[in-house]
Amino acid sequence: MIATDAKQPPATNAADRRTPCVNDFSITIATVNGAGSQTANNTLLRAIHKMGVPVSGKNIFPSNIQGLPTWFTIRVSTAGYLARREQNEVLVALNRASLQEDIRNLASGGICLYPLDEQLPLRRDDVTFYPMPVNELVKQSGADLKLRPYVANMVYVGALAWLLEIELPEVEAALSHQFNGKQKAITLNYATVQAAYDWAAANLVKNDPFCIERMDRTTGTFLVDGNSAAALGAVFGGVQFAAWYPITPSTSIVDHLSDYLHRLRRDPDGKATYSIVQAEDELAVIGMVVGAGWAGARSMTATSGPGLSLMAEFAGYAYFAEIPAVIWDVQRMGPSTGLPTRTAQDDILAAYTLGHGDGRHICLIPGTVNECFEFGSMALDLAERLQTLVIVLSDLDLGLNLWPTKPFSYPDRPLDRGKVLSAEELTRLQGDWKRYADLDGDGICYRTLPGTNHPAAAYFTRGTGHNEAAGYSERPEDWAANLSRLARKHDYARTIVPAPVIDPVNAAEVGLISYGSNDPAIQEARDLLHASGIASSYLRLRALPLESSLTEFISSHKRLYVVENNLDGQMRALIQLHAPADADRLVSIAKCDGLPLTADWIAASIAALEAKEEKP
Amino acid sequence: MTATTESAAVNRIGLSKADYNGASSTLCNGCGHYSIANVIIGAAYELGLDPTRIAKFSGIGCSSKSPAYFLGKSHSINGLHGRMPSLATGATTVNKDLVAIGVSGDGDTGSIGLGQFKHLLRRNVDMVYLIENNGVYGLTKGQLSATADLGQKSKHGGLNELPPIDLCLEAIIAGCSFVARSFAGDPKQLQTLLKAAFSHRGTAVLNIISPCVTFNNGEGSTKSYVWGREHELPLHEINFIPLEHDEIQADYEAGAVREVAMHDGSLIRLRKIDQEYDPTDRMAAIRLLEEEHSGQMFTTGLLYINEGRQTLAEHEKLVALPLVHLPDEKLRPSRAALDAINAEYS
Numbered sequence: 001m002i003a004t005d006a007k008q009p010p011a012t013n014a015a016d017r018r019t020p021c022v023n024d025f026s027i028t029i030a031t032v033n034g035a036g037s038q039t040a041n042n043t044l045l046r047a048i049h050k051m052g053v054p055v056s057g058k059n060i061f062p063s064n065i066q067g068l069p070t071w072f073t074i075r076v077s078t079a080g081y082l083a084r085r086e087q088n089e090v091l092v093a094l095n096r097a098s099l100q101e102d103i104r105n106l107a108s109g110g111i112c113l114y115p116l117d118e119q120l121p122l123r124r125d126d127v128t129f130y131p132m133p134v135n136e137l138v139k140q141s142g143a144d145l146k147l148r149p150y151v152a153n154m155v156y157v158g159a160l161a162w163l164l165e166i167e168l169p170e171v172e173a174a175l176s177h178q179f180n181g182k183q184k185a186i187t188l189n190y191a192t193v194q195a196a197y198d199w200a201a202a203n204l205v206k207n208d209p210f211c212i213e214r215m216d217r218t219t220g221t222f223l224v225d226g227n228s229a230a231a232l233g234a235v236f237g238g239v240q241f242a243a244w245y246p247i248t249p250s251t252s253i254v255d256h257l258s259d260y261l262h263r264l265r266r267d268p269d270g271k272a273t274y275s276i277v278q279a280e281d282e283l284a285v286i287g288m289v290v291g292a293g294w295a296g297a298r299s300m301t302a303t304s305g306p307g308l309s310l311m312a313e314f315a316g317y318a319y320f321a322e323i324p325a326v327i328w329d330v331q332r333m334g335p336s337t338g339l340p341t342r343t344a345q346d347d348i349l350a351a352y353t354l355g356h357g358d359g360r361h362i363c364l365i366p367g368t369v370n371e372c373f374e375f376g377s378m379a380l381d382l383a384e385r386l387q388t389l390v391i392v393l394s395d396l397d398l399g400l401n402l403w404p405t406k407p408f409s410y411p412d413r414p415l416d417r418g419k420v421l422s423a424e425e426l427t428r429l430q431g432d433w434k435r436y437a438d439l440d441g442d443g444i445c446y447r448t449l450p451g452t453n454h455p456a457a458a459y460f461t462r463g464t465g466h467n468e469a470a471g472y473s474e475r476p477e478d479w480a481a482n483l484s485r486l487a488r489k490h491d492y493a494r495t496i497v498p499a500p501v502i503d504p505v506n507a508a509e510v511g512l513i514s515y516g517s518n519d520p521a522i523q524e525a526r527d528l529l530h531a532s533g534i535a536s537s538y539l540r541l542r543a544l545p546l547e548s549s550l551t552e553f554i555s556s557h558k559r560l561y562v563v564e565n566n567l568d569g570q571m572r573a574l575i576q577l578h579a580p581a582d583a584d585r586l587v588s589i590a591k592c593d594g595l596p597l598t599a600d601w602i603a604a605s606i607a608a609l610e611a612k613e614e615k616p
Numbered sequence: 617m618t619a620t621t622e623s624a625a626v627n628r629i630g631l632s633k634a635d636y637n638g639a640s641s642t643l644c645n646g647c648g649h650y651s652i653a654n655v656i657i658g659a660a661y662e663l664g665l666d667p668t669r670i671a672k673f674s675g676i677g678c679s680s681k682s683p684a685y686f687l688g689k690s691h692s693i694n695g696l697h698g699r700m701p702s703l704a705t706g707a708t709t710v711n712k713d714l715v716a717i718g719v720s721g722d723g724d725t726g727s728i729g730l731g732q733f734k735h736l737l738r739r740n741v742d743m744v745y746l747i748e749n750n751g752v753y754g755l756t757k758g759q760l761s762a763t764a765d766l767g768q769k770s771k772h773g774g775l776n777e778l779p780p781i782d783l784c785l786e787a788i789i790a791g792c793s794f795v796a797r798s799f800a801g802d803p804k805q806l807q808t809l810l811k812a813a814f815s816h817r818g819t820a821v822l823n824i825i826s827p828c829v830t831f832n833n834g835e836g837s838t839k840s841y842v843w844g845r846e847h848e849l850p851l852h853e854i855n856f857i858p859l860e861h862d863e864i865q866a867d868y869e870a871g872a873v874r875e876v877a878m879h880d881g882s883l884i885r886l887r888k889i890d891q892e893y894d895p896t897d898r899m900a901a902i903r904l905l906e907e908e909h910s911g912q913m914f915t916t917g918l919l920y921i922n923e924g925r926q927t928l929a930e931h932e933k934l935v936a937l938p939l940v941h942l943p944d945e946k947l948r949p950s951r952a953a954l955d956a957i958n959a960e961y962s
Binding site for chain 1 (some may be wrong): 618628655666667668669671674684688689691693694695696699701702703704705706707708709710711732735739869881895928932935936939940947950951955956957958961962
């Protein structure tokens with residue numbers, strides 16, 4: 001047994017320490033990048049989730065292989081709030097470099113777990129400090145030297161389990177999930193958890209109010225990240241071809257795609273019904289994706305802002321040549337390399353108008369992990385239905401972090417392969433068709449695929465001006481007619497892309513408009529606003545082009561706040577173009593600091609503006 | 617042969633030569649690309665290729681406009697400058713039944729597209745890749761390309777002081793499995809090489825000197841008709857014998873003939889002219905091209921062939937049916953599969 005009592009700082013007298021704080025606090029684990037703490041962090045997250053307590057986690061990490069500070073925050077919330085909070089009550093302080101800052105940022109009444117051998121640079125009377133004999137417990141773990149840094153992280157899992165009353169069987173189950181049932185790894189790690197738990201029980205005196213109590217609020221849900229869901233959605237959407245070039249934070253979409261396809265989309269003899277090509281750069285990526293789409297395959301890639309910009313010329317080409325293709329853009333903080341591992345929603349304008357000349361792309365904006373799954377399949381459907389490029393705008397927060405999610409629903413619609421003429425149909429039409437003739441009034445024309453065995457099937461696909469018969473044309477009337485038809489197609493798209501999710505509140509004068517991963521923060525912010533006497537309706541956009549229910553929402557509210565995670569208010573600018581008469585009523589609540597928005601910041605920003613409204 | 621009998625002639629799939637025509641050319645009279653288009657028409661006709669199975673790919677430039685002028689019953693995609701290789705990679709991967717022919721220029725391949733060109737070859741995408749090489753940008757009126765001769769004059773930019781990129785050498789170094797060079801002014805050799813290229817499995821590169829009569833056909837240009845006719849040195853007399861039917865059998869002298877068997881059973885028959893040359897010897901091909909740089913001739917013919925390389929589609933281990941022909945039930949996994957995944961996450 002390791003004696004540590006002498007080193008445990010004296011208890012403090014914070015008043016709230018006596019009031020139990022059950023299932024409503026946040027934990028920050030501050031480590032050094034590359035220390036392998038992700039397994040430990042996700043184990044904690046899963047164990048709490050398995051206890052039926054609503055929980056979410058955010059990995060705030062640097063763009064670095066190892067050595068820089070990284071934080072993992074876990075929000076535990078009885079009410080089910082999933083957004084990031086500004087302050088944390090529980091700190092596991094394992095990074096010397098950020099120790100002072102981390103202790104300073106702790107909420108009053110909070111607790112700090114730290115390595116026994118660490119000299120604390122800062123003491124606070126309103127914080128309880130718990131030392132952990134990390135090195136000694138690791139030595140006792142029996143792990144090989146090279147594995148010790150990894151089991152070291154299990155020390156805080158065990159210590160927190162005792163302090164917060166996280167049930168050990170759930171910790172073990174979470175470890176089993178993390179290690180995919182690999183018993184050796186589970187045993188080794190769990191032994192360290194148990195040792196730390198036993199040590200804490202024998203040596204620590206709990207002197208804080210924080211604990212986890214079993215609930216039943218997570219029944220029927222599991223934890224998964226948006227990129228996994230996106231990949232899975234594409235697999236069940238029948239993706240046939242993917243090309244890609246690695247870029248954070250989108251890479252795991254293709255990693256997961258590769259794993260799922262390997263498992264689910266091979267014939268009994270092991271042959272694949274899909275192809276994934278790692279290209280030499282993003283210019284080649286989008287060329288391959290467009291080439292495969294032209295040839296008739298469901299075709300996609302995943303990238304982030306810098307990759308998206310390299311795809312710009314082909315994006316405009318795909319729009320104009322009307323070739324189906326899907327790009328998943330997992331947004332990160334730009335410009336250029338920006339902060340590659342920090343989140344943002346800053347590709348909105350670039351994505352919508354990617355390319356040169358006239359043209360707008362269909363953009364899908366998932367706000368939940370379930371929507372990542374749903375849009376994974378829907379993006380492929382829409383691309384083929386509309387014969388155009390579809391860009392899905394996810395972000396790092398949604399894509400890389402684990403979110404509680406209901407099981408994915410099997411797509412109930414057949415694959416939508418769009419208006420494709422077969423050789424038989426061409427025979428029936430006696431070969432009489434024109435590639436760019438709008439027969440149905442929706443702007444979408446009939447196409448044939450290369451290899452269609454009919455002498456009239458072929459046409460010439462080009463980025464240059466063309467007439468209805470796909471012949472080269474520079475005639476102004478042909479050019480104008482073609483662009484008008486493409487605009488008509490975009491208008492038709494408004495009617496089939498996912499409609500906004502609207503939560504109207506009777507007599508509310510305030511309308512909030514937002515999208516994507518801001519959703520949890522908005523929902524919580526609305527409750528905060530409501531508590532301060534401000535009722536608000538909420539509209540969550542899920543696609544571009546914008547459509548009519550947004551216009552109605554704008555006209556039915558006096559004051560409108562567009563909340564987004566970029567500095568320029570990019571979506572507000574698009575909404576202003578969509579509803580010019582109301583442009584001056586659309587107020588931007590926008591912030592971009594690399595972190596997900598918090599409910600406190602949103603509510604405070606809006607409350608301040610509302611206060612001004614009341615006192616003109 | 618009269619015009620009447622020519623129009624009545626059909627090939628082994630019952631098509632006339634006219635069935636392989638394209639739109640009227642908008643290229644300059646006498647442009648080398650024009651004769652190459654005719655050679656493509658001739659080769660496809662003679663081989664009896666089904667035009668509906670052919671897919672044409674191109675980038676940007678005079679050369680890349682030319683797919684409009686042949687095989688009008690074939691699908692065509694005219695993409696972006698230098699990025700035809702990626703389009704072809706995507707399309708041929710999802711439909712390996714397509715007979716793919718890419719047409720590019722020296723700017724399109726040697727300058728903006730050099731990266732995609734090299735990576736296409738590295739992947740050994742199954743296609744015929746033609747480079748219509750005139751050493752100049754014709755469409756933008758006369759700028760130097762990456763294959764311009766040292767000392768070549770440009771209309772506005774003065775003398776070229778940089779060495780040209782040898783696209784055959786680049787192709788061989790990148791692992792290309794079929795590299796040939798020819799001259800637009802030698803349609804007989806070109807058509808034979810092209811037929812062999814169609815029969816090759818993997819990327820077959822034909823670097824064709826194709827004079828630009830408007831901007832680079834002057835005295836001293838190694839891409840001019842006059843230079844080509846005076847300095848072309850064929851490596852061998854070449855004949856191609858497709859599997860399906862016998863071609864004209866040339867009278868070859870025993871001992872001087874080398875036959876190269878293609879994967880589909882076709883044969884390339886090469887009669888050596890004045891040197892010992894083994895087109896399956898990669899180092900010999902590199903040496904030939906390196907030595908040629910100091911000489912005043914340009915050799916034409918089949919420079920290098922390797923029938924053993926795996927194509928990208930083979931490497932991908934795809935099902936026998938082209939991906940685009942798979943029925944939906946092959947593409948969407950079952951409800952039970954999703955249930956199992958949901959259960960694993962839970």
